[in-house]
């Protein structure tokens with residue numbers, strides 16, 4: 001039986017080395033010792049998580065996990081595999097604890113990507129001292145439109161600069177030792193010139209305790225400090241500047257590439273804890289002479305929830321392999337990475353909605369993890385680019401994924417990447433342009449690894465989709481219709497999702513029963529999105545015919561359903577309960 005879901009009490013995880021084991025187990029212990037009652041009290045009080053920050057400082061947790069080896073002592077490395085293990089644990093116990101770690105990661109992105117050795121050395125020392133960091137990108141008026149950044153860096157006659165302006169929604173803005181701040185360099189009078197290239201963008205660091213730094217307020221009512229901060233003629237010298245021009249722009253997007261991967265992993269942690277809590281509650285609640293877990297519709301809801309979570313995890317784990325194996329010659333991670341952000345987090349939302357239907361009123365109770373989780377799960381698709389923005393990115397890869405614009409390319413087999421190592425390439429990703437030129441391997445090879453009934457049906461759905469793309473190709477007007485594009489993207493995302501899940505199903509020796517049940521869900525999702533396209537006001541008659549062909553249903557196999565339910569889903573009942 002697979003033990004793929006995190007269960008802190010079973011100690012069922014494999015760790016790469018002793019130090020990692022010790023740090024991750026201590027983190028689990030920190031939360032179990034703190035207990036559910038105190039965690040919930042702090043959540044309701046919106047208490048700043050000083051205890052967790054003291055714990056991480058004492059154990060040099062962020063220092064070990066977020067310092068590249070050349071700037072830290074033995075054991076320091078940036079290793080996506082183990083960082084995801086921590087993401088999952090922090091999401092499991094509370095998104096607030098995850099957020100302070102996550103925005104530190106974002107803040108460190110532009111620093112470790114820069115050539116500023118002085119700031120890098122200071123950063124390593126700050127990490128060792130237990131400090132936290134922040135990423136000052138967003139502004140109140142501009143949302144996703146970072147081109148319009150209005151924070152100014154004004155050159156002074158003596159060769160220094162003054163920073164002026166405000167940032168909004170910036171995590172750790174109350175205490176961050178360094179906040180990597182994105183701005184535009186102005187003329188000497190403080191005017192921003194609208195240039196066509198990216199030459200006036202810049203990243204520099206500021207300290208939240210400086211007298212010219214004002215932490216205005218926490219704009220969210222939460223344990224997290226999501227700040228609005230202002231720089232009042234904050235003095236900046238070349239020594240504080242991380243990057244300028246295209247390099248600053250690239251550092252911005254490449255940092256988000258690193259950070260947004262974590263969102264999917266936080267979702268996995270949240271959903272895992274919520275699943276245990278929902279199962280325990282339903283299994284012990286007796287209504288109309290039935291345990292809740294015995295109702296047919298509840299069985300289906302639990303089945304789908306478990307399968308969605310398993311798929312999220314298999315996809316997320318395979319995403320790590322591609323992230324850690326990425327290079328200038330293999331940029332496939334640029335598709336899989338926004339999928340972990342966008343698809344995995346929205347699957348998390350769907351799963352939590354299904355669990356909410358089961359746990360019902362209990363999910364509102366203040367002493368449950370669920371009450372916190374149902375709010376938290378909503379945040380993840382919205383951070384670091386909304387679902388729409390990420391879908392717009394994912395769609396760019398569609399023609400080459402299907403080998404329609406560029407031929408397929410042979411790549412060396414990507415192994416399971418749980419090895420010990422620093423992910424150097426993440427800080428040397430290079431330019432952010434040319435996405436539509438990225439080549440892929442033939443996705444059908446992954447689908448040929450399995451011939452279970454539902455995988456076969458899904459292959460027919462993919463063929464029908466390809467027919468639509470080649471025989472009723474969207475016209476120019478539809479290509480500009482973002483609603484139509486989004487719906488097409490949803491369908492495409494299922495094909496990519498299935499590919500990585502199948503690759504990992506082999507590596508994690510997932511039984512055929514489970515694989516077939518996974519595709520039971522994927523077929524239904526694909527059909528639902530096809531119906532959405534069919535109903536789209538801009539679909540032509542010919543396209544409507546293809547969309548109807550794409551709607552299929554999974555096989556009916558009651559015995560398989562029962563086997564999976566008993567062996568994998570209901571066997572989790574009473575397996576985990578957080579220490580009160």
Ligand SMILES: Cc1cc2nc3c(=O)[nH]c(=O)nc-3n(C[C@H](O)[C@H](O)[C@H](O)COP(=O)(O)OP(=O)(O)OC[C@H]3O[C@@H](n4cnc5c(N)ncnc54)[C@H](O)[C@@H]3O)c2cc1C
Nearest residue numbers: 103135136137138143144169170171383384385386388389
């Ligand atoms: C709790 C929290 C913490 C945060 N922490 C940080 C942080 O530490 N640092 C930081 O820099 N930022 C942070 N943010 C900001 C976050 O990254 C932004 O919320 C996000 O980038 C989207 O901006 P917006 O929410 O203002 O949406 P808007 O940009 O206002 O978008 C509005 C709508 O338009 C759509 N849209 C916008 N542009 C496009 C497009 N090009 N294509 C298609 N659709 C589009 C969006 O999908 C959305 O539906 C945080 C936000 C929150 C809520």
